[in-house]
Amino acid sequence: MTLTTSAPVRTTRPVRTARPRRYLMCPPVHFDVCYSINPWMEPEKPTDGGLALVQWERLINLFRGLGHQVEQIQPVPGLPDMVFAANGATMVDGKVLSARFRYPQRADEGPAYADWFRQRGYQVHEAEHINEGEGDYLVTGSRILAGTGFRTDRLSHEEAARFFGLPVQSLTLVDPRYYHLDTALAVLDHDEIMYYPQAFSPDSQQVLRELYPDAILATDADAEVFGLNAVSDGRHVLLASQATHLIEELWARGFVPIGVDLSELLKSGGSAKCCTLELRELPAR
Ligand code: ARG
Numbered sequence: 001m002t003l004t005t006s007a008p009v010r011t012t013r014p015v016r017t018a019r020p021r022r023y024l025m026c027p028p029v030h031f032d033v034c035y036s037i038n039p040w041m042e043p044e045k046p047t048d049g050g051l052a053l054v055q056w057e058r059l060i061n062l063f064r065g066l067g068h069q070v071e072q073i074q075p076v077p078g079l080p081d082m083v084f085a086a087n088g089a090t091m092v093d094g095k096v097l098s099a100r101f102r103y104p105q106r107a108d109e110g111p112a113y114a115d116w117f118r119q120r121g122y123q124v125h126e127a128e129h130i131n132e133g134e135g136d137y138l139v140t141g142s143r144i145l146a147g148t149g150f151r152t153d154r155l156s157h158e159e160a161a162r163f164f165g166l167p168v169q170s171l172t173l174v175d176p177r178y179y180h181l182d183t184a185l186a187v188l189d190h191d192e193i194m195y196y197p198q199a200f201s202p203d204s205q206q207v208l209r210e211l212y213p214d215a216i217l218a219t220d221a222d223a224e225v226f227g228l229n230a231v232s233d234g235r236h237v238l239l240a241s242q243a244t245h246l247i248e249e250l251w252a253r254g255f256v257p258i259g260v261d262l263s264e265l266l267k268s269g270g271s272a273k274c275c276t277l278e279l280r281e282l283p284a285r
Helices: 049-065 109-119 154-164 202-211 220-224 244-252
Strands: 022-025 069-072 089-092 095-098 137-139 144-148 168-172 185-189 192-195 236-240 256-260
Touching: 022 049, 049 069, 049 236, 049 256, 089 109, 089 137, 095 109, 095 154, 137 185, 144 154, 144 185, 154 168, 168 202, 185 236, 192 244, 220 244, 236 244, 244 256
Parallel strands: 022 069, 144 168, 236 256
Antiparallel strands: 089 095, 137 144, 185 192
16 A cells, blocks of 8 residues: 655745845955954954955945945045944934944044935934944844944943834843854844854843744854854845855745855954945835
8 A cells, every 4th residue: 555645845945035225335445453352353463455355345246236236435544444334323214323332443433424424414313322333233124133242332222212213122242252243143034033142141042032933043153254244135145155054044944145255354353244234214105
């Protein structure tokens, strides 16, 4: 006797749709590692500025090739970390919250980015509390996830909730290697995320488990190559090509992972997402 099963083949791989984005980026022409404000930065190690620029140009070309619009801000001499545009501000529904940096070495980046927005007619809310822009504020479909512990002040989370009029979920980072939220967590689509649990306090791990039971969890190796510092347009996910486990998981869930090599910027503790500030206008009605 042969047994046949009529159960349909399960296809769990959803179809993903990309939404065109607008990004702000800053060419790393003054990039260098000449101070240390995170454990990745070792000023005595040489950095190759030319290679940093080539790697960054590949990233901007990938975005453009995917149909995204990229604006550029003029890099300021003496601000070697200005390439990390994600830290420059937070923009949601056309509203801009300025950045206010923790360390004096980066303090002048806040006004430089705020001016870029003002010159284009955006109103900028001058932040009262320390916050490092989208480094610690990640926007999902239903809330803003907000990092604290190393850079952004907890009080800034309340300021952001008031200013944007959106729920803000605070998350506490505990591992100095993952000092910004965007080094430990990435938003893939609406309410889908991937993250590295060990970067968070036990309470925050619990919150993440409850809010995102289906999240992709990163391994130590994924996190160490900055695989979570990823940029997603809802379908394509640009991330460090060495993050092989994350890449497999993304494929399995219907995303199209695109590996990038930003080895020079990694020497400063940054990768794809750090270089990219999303410009979120008011949704068209
Ligand atoms: N060297 C920079 C710093 O320590 C890197 C910033 C990376 N940016 C980010 N969004 N994680 O501030």
